Amino acid sequence: xLDLKFIRSKPEIVKKVMKARGLDPSLVDDLLDxxxxxxxxxxxVEALKNKRNLVSEEIxxxxxxxxxxxxxxxxxxxxxxxxxEKDDVLRDLEENINxxxxxxxxxxxESVPEGTCDRDNAVVRRWGEPPVFDFSFKxxxxxxxxxxxxxxxxxxxxxxxxxxxYKGLGALLERALINFMLDLHTREHGYIEIFPPFLVNSDSMxxxxxxxxxCEDMFKVEGTDYYLIxxxxxxxxxxxxxxxxxxxxxxxxxxxxxxxxxxxxxSHGRDTRGLIRQHQFNKVELVKFAHPDNSYEELESLxxxxxxxxxxxxxxxxxxxxxSGDLGFCSAKTYDxxxxxxxxxxxxxxxxxxxxxxxxxxxxxxxxxxxxxxKPRFVHTLNGSGLAVGRTVAAILENFQQEDGSVVVPKVxxxxxxxxxxxxxxx
RNA sequence: GGAGAGAUGGCCGAGUAGGCUGAAGGCGGUCGCCUGCUAAGCGACUGUACGGGUAUAAAGCCUGUACCGAGGGUUCGAAUCCCUCUCUCUCCGCCA
Numbered sequence: 001x002l003d004l005k006f007i008r009s010k011p012e013i014v015k016k017v018m019k020a021r022g023l024d025p026s027l028v029d030d031l032l033d034x035x036x037x038x039x040x041x042x043x044x045v046e047a048l049k050n051k052r053n054l055v056s057e058e059i060x061x062x063x064x065x066x067x068x069x070x071x072x073x074x075x076x077x078x079x080x081x082x083x084x085e086k087d088d089v090l091r092d093l094e095e096n097i098n099x100x101x102x103x104x105x106x107x108x109x110e111s112v113p114e115g116t117c118d119r120d121n122a123v124v125r126r127w128g129e130p131p132v133f134d135f136s137f138k139x140x141x142x143x144x145x146x147x148x149x150x151x152x153x154x155x156x157x158x159x160x161x162x163x164x165x166y167k168g169l170g171a172l173l174e175r176a177l178i179n180f181m182l183d184l185h186t187r188e189h190g191y192i193e194i195f196p197p198f199l200v201n202s203d204s205m206x207x208x209x210x211x212x213x214x215c216e217d218m219f220k221v222e223g224t225d226y227y228l229i230x231x232x233x234x235x236x237x238x239x240x241x242x243x244x245x246x247x248x249x250x251x252x253x254x255x256x257x258x259x260x261x262x263x264x265x266x267s268h269g270r271d272t273r274g275l276i277r278q279h280q281f282n283k284v285e286l287v288k289f290a291h292p293d294n295s296y297e298e299l300e301s302l303x304x305x306x307x308x309x310x311x312x313x314x315x316x317x318x319x320x321x322x323x324s325g326d327l328g329f330c331s332a333k334t335y336d337x338x339x340x341x342x343x344x345x346x347x348x349x350x351x352x353x354x355x356x357x358x359x360x361x362x363x364x365x366x367x368x369x370x371x372x373x374x375k376p377r378f379v380h381t382l383n384g385s386g387l388a389v390g391r392t393v394a395a396i397l398e399n400f401q402q403e404d405g406s407v408v409v410p411k412v413x414x415x416x417x418x419x420x421x422x423x424x425x426x427x
Numbered sequence: 428g429g430a431g432a433g434a435u436g437g438c439c440g441a442g443u444a445g446g447c448u449g450a451a452g453g454c455g456g457u458c459g460c461c462u463g464c465u466a467a468g469c470g471a472c473u474g475u476a477c478g479g480g481u482a483u484a485a486a487g488c489c490u491g492u493a494c495c496g497a498g499g500g501u502u503c504g505a506a507u508c509c510c511u512c513u514c515u516c517u518c519c520g521c522c523a
Contacts, residue, residue: 042479057504064446
């Protein structure tokens with residue numbers, strides 16, 4: 001959420017950003033009209049309340065002195081009714097203002113390139129070489145099924161489309177990756193591990209920006225106020241909701257494993273096969289609460305921390321900066337990490353590292369108390385996948401597949417897999 | 428699921444026959460004084476949000492309103508009374 005005062009003083013900037021993101025900028029004018037109305041009504045109501053407070057005090061005094069205050073009481077009864085009516089109108093106005101405010105996207109950072117869709121994203125750097133196969137290589141869903149480590153079909157029976165069973169070394173591989181990533185980030189990159197709830201309430205979803213705008217992307221538990229988290233970003237960022245953090249604690253760095261649940265509404269027919277687009281997947285998420293003065297440095301180091309996972313796994317990837325039109329609603333700047341996926345002959349997103357500046361912090365009211373005194377300020381929140389585990393499994397299967405159908409296990413993972421260096425068909 | 432207790436400022440903790448209590452007291456924090464240094468001591472200050480005025484690069488300053496878990500109600504007036512909800516704690520039952 002943006003600062004209303006900022007929108008008031010620089011509406012053109014907000015409108016420009018909305019246009020660049022393909023949204024209707026007239027919302028801004030609606031907002032400013034309502035804001036104007038609200039402020040003038042607020043002045044009226046506050047004057048009335050002031051009067052009520054003063055006269056009430058007088059009534060108290062008169063009564064104490066044993067004098068009659070009946071006419072004043074009658075007068076105030078009317079004033080109170082008047083206040084009540086105006087307060088109701090005011091509440092409506094505020095609700096509407098808030099509704100609009102929650103639907104205005106973040107301003108993007110000046111380094112974000114202009115563009116309308118993902119084709120306009122700019123490649124920042126590449127790492128590693130895509131493997132060259134001298135045999136006919138397979139997509140990971142075939143590899144997984146032939147090795148009997150992934151079962152899509154039965155998942156369809158037991159649950160539905162876009163769910164998966166991992167089996168045997170497949171399940172172990174998934175678990176090994178989670179442990180490897182968590183160990184790396186907690187032991188070498190200084191993140192404190194969190195194991196969060198996988199269901200959160202709607203306030204948390206509003207705090208990080210999934211609600212109200214993207215409610216169709218989420219699974220909601222019927223009859224409750226609980227949602228299945230689409231990412232650990234939600235519970236972990238909301239850890240400090242409504243709190244004031246001492247400045248010297250910044251930056252706070254958390255790494256969290258969670259299952260993630262996404263309805264994938266509107267992506268019918270996309271990536272229908274394989275692990276790429278599932279309703280449930282595992283992810284290790286990195287979340288930072290940073291000082292506004294250095295949050296962009298923190299974004300660079302967070303991205304580097306995520307990249308390190310791919311480097312250690314020896315998976316070729318590239319880093320892309322998202323253009324204005326492809327940027328997420330809450331984000332001021334985002335780098336996507338894209339891993340080489342032989343089956344699609346292309347790089348596929350495996351991590352998304354963003355600086356939200358104070359956009360989420362304002363929604364969730366996460367502040368810090370400056371060391372040298374002064375008012376609490378909003379922190380900057382950042383997060384990035386470190387990494388999406390299912391997609392990592394897919395990338396490993398595809399990039400390290402052998403002609404005989406086996407898959408070589410990356411060296412760093414072998415200790416996590418009981419020393420196994422290769423996944424072969426078990427029988 | 429049943430029974431009971433509770434929710435006040437950064438923290439602890441007063442405040443129930445409704446009326447200067449934004450909220451005593453303490454701790455913590457900041458500034459000043461004192462001191463050879465440290466400790467102690469003395470004095471002052473110390474919530475947030477949203478308006479209005481003034482000023483502005485900003486801060487600030489003046490002023491109003493709201494906030495004692497959340498939302499309603501009663502009343503001229505509610506932290507104090509009533510209702511609903513949420514959360515926490517204790518006991519019982521059930522359960523991984």
